[in-house]
Amino acid sequence: MSAALAVGCGRQQAKVPLVVLHCDELTVLFRGIEPVFERASRGVDVRAESAPTLATIRKLTDFSRGCDLIATADPDLLRRMLRPKAAQWVAAFASDEIGIAAIDRSRYVHEMDADNWYQVLRRPDVSFARVEERLDPCGLYTMMAWRLADQHYSPAGKSPISETLAKACEPNNVRPSAGDLLTLLETPSGPDYVFVYRSVAEQHRLRFVALPEAINLGRLELANDYAKAQVTTTDEAGHEQVLSGRPVLFALAVPVKAAHPVEAIELARFLLDKPGQRALQQASLRPVVPARAGAGEVVPERLKPYVEAAE
Numbered sequence: 001m002s003a004a005l006a007v008g009c010g011r012q013q014a015k016v017p018l019v020v021l022h023c024d025e026l027t028v029l030f031r032g033i034e035p036v037f038e039r040a041s042r043g044v045d046v047r048a049e050s051a052p053t054l055a056t057i058r059k060l061t062d063f064s065r066g067c068d069l070i071a072t073a074d075p076d077l078l079r080r081m082l083r084p085k086a087a088q089w090v091a092a093f094a095s096d097e098i099g100i101a102a103i104d105r106s107r108y109v110h111e112m113d114a115d116n117w118y119q120v121l122r123r124p125d126v127s128f129a130r131v132e133e134r135l136d137p138c139g140l141y142t143m144m145a146w147r148l149a150d151q152h153y154s155p156a157g158k159s160p161i162s163e164t165l166a167k168a169c170e171p172n173n174v175r176p177s178a179g180d181l182l183t184l185l186e187t188p189s190g191p192d193y194v195f196v197y198r199s200v201a202e203q204h205r206l207r208f209v210a211l212p213e214a215i216n217l218g219r220l221e222l223a224n225d226y227a228k229a230q231v232t233t234t235d236e237a238g239h240e241q242v243l244s245g246r247p248v249l250f251a252l253a254v255p256v257k258a259a260h261p262v263e264a265i266e267l268a269r270f271l272l273d274k275p276g277q278r279a280l281q282q283a284s285l286r287p288v289v290p291a292r293a294g295a296g297e298v299v300p301e302r303l304k305p306y307v308e309a310a311e
Contacts, residue, residue, distance in 0.1 A: 019067040020046060052177040071093075089294070100211070131180075181194040249292075
């Protein structure tokens with residue numbers, strides 16, 4: 001903890017500057033958690049900083065940006081880029097789903113539903129946008145959902161849905177992050193629809209077209225079914241990789257070089273306990289209870305009641 005500072009005739013303890021790096025999609029969550037945790041901890045100043053997932057992780061790995069806690073989408077990506085040197089454990093603590101966001105001007109928005117969404121998107125006068133799968137997990141999850149749609153609908157004698165959607169999505173409508181999609185959607189000449197997380201759509205009060213559970217990557221118990229979909233992309237170093245479908249998850253970790261590990265673990269515990277679960281629900285995210293760590297990862301004792309490690 002920081003040394004006490006003299007203030008006037010009395011003494012006041014300096015607050016611990018707790019640096020949190022998180023992805024943009026968790027901004028609403030940390031905005032809600034920050035004042036509650038600071039009041040409960042009485043001595044911590046949470047300094048949250050947001051960016052897209054990959055940029056958030058690279059602040060830590062490539063630019064040596066010091067932080068006490070990191071939270072992003074896609075625990076597999078976070079684990080692959082941080083372990084074992086930068087973090088000893090990664091815990092998935094929230095889930096979400098991929099769907100389609102729209103606004104009032106979106107063409108055929110009153111017709112689109114979970115059964116015909118891909119047919120509406122393939123109409124010649126309809127445009128839609130997605131995130132680039134190499135740059136952000138939202139894009140990767142979107143491509144996984146498209147692959148699952150191939151299996152779910154199986155239109156006889158027709159091209160796979162994923163291929164027709166890929167061709168129908170204009171190159172200029174493939175953007176680096178979900179935030180870019182929202183900006184695009186809100187422009188008068190923007191696309192009719194965008195593929196984003198449910199939480200993002202609800203936080204911005206957009207219309208949301210839910211996809212079937214077999215497609216939307218939103219059910220943890222369907223993980224084995226989701227894994228049947230495969231997406232070929234490139235990793236952070238530019239090497240080709242084939243990734244299997246998986247549920248939409250957000251994860252957190254306390255880096256090995258955290259300046260304030262005790263306070264960071266307390267914030268993690270706060271997020272995993274009842275206050276954090278309530279904040280997640282208020283941010284349109286679903287708590288994962290217990291949170292899930294990877295096989296062989298050693299979770300701090302303080303967090304073991306809230307985290308289940310894979311065997």
